[in-house]
Amino acid sequence: MDNNQFVLPESPVQEIQHPLLEQKKIKLAIKRDDLLHPAISGNKWRKLKYNLINMKSKGYDSFVTFGGAFSNHLYASAMACKTFNLTGHAIIRGPDIDENNPTIKMARACGMNLYAVNRKTYRLRHDPAYLKSLQTEFPNSFIIPEGGTNKAALSGVAELAKSLPQSDYVICATGSGGTVAGLAKGCAHSTQVMGIAVLKQADYLNQEIAQLLTDKHSGAPWQLLTDHHYGGYGKFTEDVWTFCQLMRQTYQLPLEPIYTGKMLFAVWQLISQDYFPQGSSIMTIHTGGLQGLDGLRYRGLITR
Template structure:
């Protein structure tokens, strides 16, 4: 039985209205992909959409993926499993499972089957022999990589661009490079596409992005900014967290300090440094992931 995997993707752009931008004659719109769905949010839906269609095409009935215990991708896959009645499995980086962790609790509530492995086994998640062995163990499962980035994920991110109003700059947070690659694929060569790396020493992602996107190889209208990681993946400064809270209070724009918060904070600093010429129209993609705030609270980090 073929079912259609759809959610409402109506475009919502929130304009940030402040004298800080007005005096520089800059338009800043935030593409609120965090509002796509109450549970399958942002770029995680964009990445899953065509993966689910492909899963169906090759007659697989289950989904298997990988993630850390606080992963937005795990959260989204679990939610999609519940929403579309698909059996889901996750290989979780251990060493053990903390059943009080809010992401893990949510995944279990959605009926996701969690398989905890030690860090040594988890490192094999890209290894072809390991993946073949997993496929044998779960013959009905369609395997999606950690973070959800692959060729099918790009199609959903590319589609995002086609729904946007006119702009010169398109900005997104970058973890695995999939969203950025998809935005490059979908953008006109006259648009500057900027990724803000959320992890340390992220220069290697430039090569990953070129592997994913043919356009990224032939066009120089994109760049990855690697200086705004705030200490590394999952790390953030008190200033960044303060900024997130201020944006939420002042502009009713909820942010978390791991992905979209880092991007907005970077953008704010760039605007302050007059990086963008007067008259620029910037669209920043809010990639969701607000569920991560529960995990940060749980760990006492905010």
């Protein structure tokens, strides 16, 4: 694996024009990281990049990671196996594996090894004793946390931050906190980084993000908004899905309603409520995950 494989041209920035934005005197743009890599989309590429580089530099010949059966991280990790000819092992929150699930089918096609565990075992995914047992079960395997979020991930997301034009606000969807932490690490101190939590009762993420950044953090100030989950993780309202479809039709901007669609809908509501001062420039981050639409269709949560 050559490190040059990890050097990609930057994804484009798309500006959004709308009468609401003109009325509120707000500049809104979206960083199209869904277009960053042909197979490993958005923040999952950013997070995996330095994990894979570390894996290679430390002499590991495979990796072990964790995810739900429909997770974007599972999809991205499987694609990394296929793209870079790696051996990957995924611990799946089970207790069973549905072989007809489109994410599972794709992971199998990429040659990833899948192991279903019950939810009690899956909850041990951060436990040092459990991780040590996995290291024994999968010798010479590099362990990548659920969602890819760790210190190495921050370096990849910080590269994203440094690629952005100067903005007053940089906003992303937040599941595990790694993208917020990486943006805060890489953005200028004059920028306010905001995370829109996509799960219920997400206040604990404030501590997780702070731990990732450590006390030496000298980058951008950050905050987490926790009242825009629209039902919780993996859930969404009809309003969110209608908004996603409208953005696709009007701006050729594909969205899914679990992460980026939910985030951008929340930003739209905040703009309409005058949350941001007039004259503000807002950069939102498209973190990819569009393959999740196949999973939503499979589960009958959307029909188009």
